[in-house]
Amino acid sequence: MGIISIEHSDRLFWLGRYSERVYTTLIRFADRFDSMIELGDAEYKEFCARQEIPDIYSSVADFARRYCFDDEDPNSIVSNLTRAYDNAIVLREEIGSATLSYIQMAVYAMNKAKVSEVPLLELQHVRDNIVAFWGIVDDSVDDEHVRSIIKLGKRVERIDLYARMHIDINEMKREIVKLNRRIERTGLNFSRKRLAHINYLIEEDELDYEGLVQEIEALVE
Amino acid sequence: MKHLCFHYHMQIDFDIPVKDHHFTLKCLPKDSRRQHIEKLHYEVFPNRFISRSGDSFGNECIYGVYEDPHKEFLIDVKGEALCGLKEYETEGNRTDANFFKYQTAHTVPGANIEKYHDELIRRFEGSQDRVREKAEFYMKCLHEDYEYKSGSTRIATTAEEAFSQGCGVCQDFAHIFLSLLRMEKIPCRYVTGMLLGEGLSHAWIEYFSDGLWIALDPTNEKVISDEHIKIASGRDYSDCRINQGVFMGCDREAKQDQQICVSVEECV
């Protein structure tokens, strides 16, 4: 059993979060990319508002390029992928070179997509590598704490993003059941009070999405 | 020979709370051929843990840490010393001593000390190989030619800077003296300690000759015997700092106000 420092437990958690953020925003982006064909500006403006991203874009085309590929835009997918990479690169010893290589390859795929004429197709490779990354985390990261902390990060991020997007309550419920199972296995400090409140919120008829975002963001201490 | 009671007290006040305060304190006198220490008692406050260590110059150290924010730090050392048991400080061997022949950042001479050194060579009439005679002559000259003036220099002042301005404190007397002796390839080292009747800590030097380390006090033009209590020695001031502290978690450097209170009296 390894020993994990506070800094590394934090990085494992955020590796999970950012990998999920990249993955889910890529899927949502692909959906919008399609609907923007007919609906135009209104679509991406609403997308930004939901995720509390400042609308700094001048057109549909500008949004499509910068939201995906602009290193200078802190909310872009590439910026989030860079953060995932920055966390992963210092975790080689915990997660292993093979696991790390999938994040590395997602970065390469992102760089390729940036200069491609059909970026959406290339972005599929970014998604493929993230899915493979999660697969190998499950398959070959032996240390249960290491594995669980990454997966908790992923879970927390997903609930956060889904709540912002007002995803259907049943899907939210499934995620929260998984969250409950996972968090106990991490050895991390978290607020039991907030977890209880999350479990209460999800049973309400009218789901308080904003309340849920607040609680999930502050769950892990 | 004298039986001395000493009390060393240092209080540091910080203008902002400091955190993660790591410290190494060279504040404990120890036995040599010339002095014998007894009834040594010390306190360091605050601390989460302290331990004893040494350095490679043979000095005693207390080291430790205090993590929580604090605005003051104090060291208190008390004890008794029998001084003047021998006329030299310790024995030593030439190979080890030779390390102290080399100038350091504090002692490296510039044009003014070099000029002064040339003058001393001319003035010295004794035999070149009489190290003792030469060291005492240089001390006498320095004492006559250099003025003591409290507060006229800072701790970072080098020998050359201190000499160029014509006045300084005991630290500067010691650094200039070391610079001169090292130009003569005489191994010599910086000493911190306490002096009978002095309210502050004091500095002097030791030079190496014929297998012995012999202490001279250039500020008072004295061959040291039974009124000085040695605490630490090294190549220059920076090897013998009584209090060395590092703060890992502060936004800006804290300003320190350091009060030192020393008393050395003959025991009754």
Place this chain on the structure above:
Amino acid sequence: MDTRELCRYSGSINELLARYGVRFGIYKNNTFKEQLFPFDTIPRVIGAEEFAFLEKGLKQRVTALNLFIKDIYHEKQIIQDGIVPEEFVYAGSGYLPQCEKVMPPKEIYSHISGIDLVQAKDKSWYILEDNLRVPSGASYPMIARDLCRKCSPQTFRNNHIEDNRNYAKLLRRTFDNVNTGGHTVILTPGRFNAAYFEHSFLAEQTGAHLASGHELMVENDHLYFIDYSGKKERIGAVYRRISDDYLDPMNFKEESLIGIPHIYDVYRKGNVALLNAPGNGVADDKGIYYFVPKMIKYYLGEDAILKNAPTYLPYYPEDMEYVLKNFDDLVIKDVAEAGGYGVVFANKMTAAEKDEFITLLKAEPRRFIAQEVIDFIDIEIMEQGEYVPRKADLRAFVLMADEPLVWKSGLTRFSRNPDSFIVNSSQGGGFKDTWVLSQ
């Protein structure tokens, strides 16, 4: 043996190296950049017998260097006996007074040494320099070999080549030999260090923990790693990849933010092993290099098996005379510089530069050494589909565990510039695998 066989896999192998993030970092205009370390697939091949000779010589050399360091920080017999002048020790940058009279566990000072060699056109080997402080580079041929085997298994089936992937095991043995009880950590200055890939890769491969200074702390004369649950785990050995100066702000450079306060006090008490031991740079100073054959004779009573490049110390009047007379044929090195800096070839200077340099040399003779330029052999590399000859050196790794161990491989670095003799990766070179034949 067809050493060009792997060339057709060159693209695939380099792709895999990129996949695994095999890089080194450099600072350009004050910003940190990671670069792929260009790998050339044509190996340097060393025969079994030839390597056995090198191995013997390397063990001898590192054994003597260890004895020298121990002597310098304790008895100083070699100075007293007039073999090494004291100013080369005390005035050298590698000597640390803090190390006086401090004995490391099992009296080992240089656990991991990187010895740079070159082979002259007449096939004889010369030692170029000893790197005892924090030598890096073993990870590169180690991972490259693994990938080459994946791409071209038949090459390794058909040739008898010593497997070099055991480096991690040798390293582990070296750690365990001196561990004073507890975990082993690899101490890194952080991901913005040139060799961060190596630090993290060696941690993974040896099963040691990779740690930064702030993750470790000293308490009650022991060193601890703080777990995220707040548990303190004792550390018995630190393979530190930060230089002496930055290791401990309380005992070395006070402004160091990457070190661990008081780690040296704990080490002084024998409660943790530091690999390599602080102060061991006293033996790899360029000025001390000259004396290594003499120390081998002095400590071991043997003649040096591996030769130094013919070296002159302008400090000695007769050497100064020789250097001035033969100035144009020599390479002059500033003893205080490393990494390929401070190396000048006299024949490349203008007349004015020469005059200026000679004035400096006369003013500070101890600062320089002069060496005959060894015309070392070219090794083939592939550049844009062409085979071209390039200068290359070899960094051999010698580990001091319960006995001296020589890794049966090494980092072969080559200069990409056809006219350059300087092969350091920080100056834009590439690397090759080094094959040691097993029969």
